[in-house]
Amino acid sequence: MVEFGDLIRAAREFGLYQKLVVLWISLPLLLIPFQMVGQVFMVVDVPHYCNTDWIRAVGPNLTEEEQLNLTLPRDANGDYEQCIMYSPVDWDLNSIVAYSLNATEKCSNGWVYPTAEQPSLLTEFDLVCDRKDLSGISQSIYMVGLLIGAIIFGPLSDRIGRRPVLLICLLGQSLFGVAIAFLPNFTLYIIFRCIMATAASGILITTLPLATEWVGVSYRPTAVLVSHCFLAAGQLVLAGLSYGIRNWRLLQIAGSAPVFALFFYYWVLPESARWLVTKGKIEEAKKYLKKAASINKRTIPPEMLDQLKCETQTKPGSILDLLRKKHLLRMTLIMMCAWFMDSLVYYGLSLNVTGFGLDIYLTQFAFGVVELPARICCIYLLQWFGRKKVQAVLLLLAGLMCLIIVGIPEDQAVAITVLAVIGKFAACASFSTSYIYSAELFPTVIRQSGVGLCSMAARMAGIIAPLILILEQYHSAIPMAVYGSATAGGLLCFLLPETRGVELPDDTVTDNHQRK
Known part of the structure; x- marks a missing residue:
């Protein structure tokens, strides 16, 4: 009896063909970090105060300093209040100077930003004072888009295939990402960014099965983590782009337009042969397997391909199997919890880049630098210690770093940042482990549905993280x-259960994972 894994070994488990597949699916991941947390660099706080031009009607010759002294109260440090102004009056200028103004109110005529900065989301849409929380709410709505994408594209990928879903998502991300740069108000910005997030979610969860279903058992962590290294490199790209381009509209274009360059995917991106087999599309699967063997300079014996038709078709699965079957339900609930916690720490630290006391671009660069060794270390950790122990210990370490930060005085910016970087390292490595672990736990016929559910849990955490x-x-x-x-x-x-060295399950009939 010929298993699909035998065919992969015959074609070579991680030959040139598989390396090209991993490269193709990795390129779009370079810009995913920009789409997820790039907004943080578009709403960096700048000095601001209420617009008090009303006094110009009675004192057109006032200097700017005189205007501010007459119309703005000062805080305990002697600085002008940023969100409060003296209430306008119908007095003449002499009366205002003689008696001064006492009654205060919130800014009623917008804000003034005295620094000569490039246009940002904060200054263009007044995301200050009572509107300050709109930035966090916008980030949460983006995460809602990621959740919607997980709900839609996980099951859709199991139904129509990995390749078409990935192509659709790439097109959606590029179109809506560029369109955002031309929007006139913040409401449309939020809506378009939410739609773009659904596409980004589809890209993230669809690259996973393409990376795991084309390689042999021992190369699954390498395939997934190489693609995740591109996510880490994307963190460095984000730091460089945001530092070099301060105009938010130009930054948005620079972080979205390059996806259009991937139009050639239509011709080079393969479908998962393993998925084709589970759907009974045997001839198409054979075509891809022969192509893989040819590029890898191997030949699959014809008798093996003939047996593929009669031996490897599987019973169709349903997402309900994850709820009906005890062993799948247990794995699903625990993995959903792991993904939730991964996401909570990862995005909580990433979105708080302005809150650790050091320069935000330096902090982002440190976060990006630490992600590369985190992803690479995972390759060896998973081979040495297995999936279960690595997943558990990394998640414990990530949470522990956050708890330690609570006890560090706020004026110790360097110590807090170091702990945050360690936490980001652990959360990043744990997130990568979750992707690999989930792909190995769920059967092929419902792999994307299972990963989609886990991704939904992660997106729920992503929604909560900015609000926290x-x-x-x-x-x-x-x-x-x-x-x-x-x-x-x-x-x-x-x-x-442990999945190191265990062949990917194709059906939902039995719990075929070896427990160690």
Whole structure:
């Protein structure tokens, strides 16, 4: 009896063909970090105060300093209040100077940004004072888009294939990403960014099966983590782009337009042969397998290909199998928890790049640099210690770093940043492990549905993470304390089966994972 894994070994488990596939699916991931957290660099806080031009009607010859002294109160440090102004009056200028103004109110005529900065989301759409939380809400709505994408594109990929879904998502991300740069108001910005997020989610969860289903058992971590290294490199791209381009519209174009260069995918991107077999499309699967063998300078014996037709077709699966079958339900719930905690810490730290006390571009660069060794180390950690232990320990470490940060004084910016970088390292490595682990746990017929459910859990955490940061206004320790709950997810992972060295399951009939 010939298994699909035998055919992959005959064609070579990780030959030139598989390396090209991994390269193709990795290129779009370079810009995913920009789409996810790039907004942080578009709303960097700048000095601002209420627009008080009303006084110009009675004092047209006032200097700017005189105008501000007469119309703006000062805070305890002697600086002008940024969100409060003296209420306008119908007095003449002499009366205003003689008696001064006492009644205050919130800014009623917009804000003034005295620094000569390039246009940003903050200055163009006034994301300050009472509107300050709109930035975090916008980021949460983006995560809603990622959630919608997981709901739509996970099952759709199992139904119509990995290749068409990836092509559709690439087109959607590029079109809506560029369109965002030309929008006239913040409401449209939020809507378009949410739509773009659905496409980005589809790209993330569709590249996973293409990376795992084309390679042999021992090369699955390498294939997935190489693609994730491009995500890490994307963090460095984000740091460079945001530092060099301060105009938010130009930055948005620079972070989105390059996806158009991937139009050639229509001709070079393959479908998953393993998925084709499970759908009974045997001849098409044979065509891809022969092509892979040819490029790898191998030949698959004809008798093996003949047996593929009668031996490897599988019973169709349903997402309901994840709920009906006890072993699948247990794995699904634990992995959803792991993905949730991964996402909570990862995005909580990434979106708080302005809150650690150091230069935000330097902090982002450090976050990007640390992601590369995090992804690369995973390749060896997973081979040496297995999936279960690595997943559990990394998640525990990520949560622990957040809890330690809670006890560090706020004026220790360097210490806090170092701990945050370690936490980002662990969360990043844990996230990569979750992708690999999930792909190995779920059967081929519902692999994308299972990963889609896990991705939904991660997106729920992504929605919550920016909102948790808003709680910092009540106490600075609240966000990190919440992110520290990831330790609980790490403990649950010890209940999962080990999948190191185990062939990918194709059907949902039995629990064929070896427990170690």
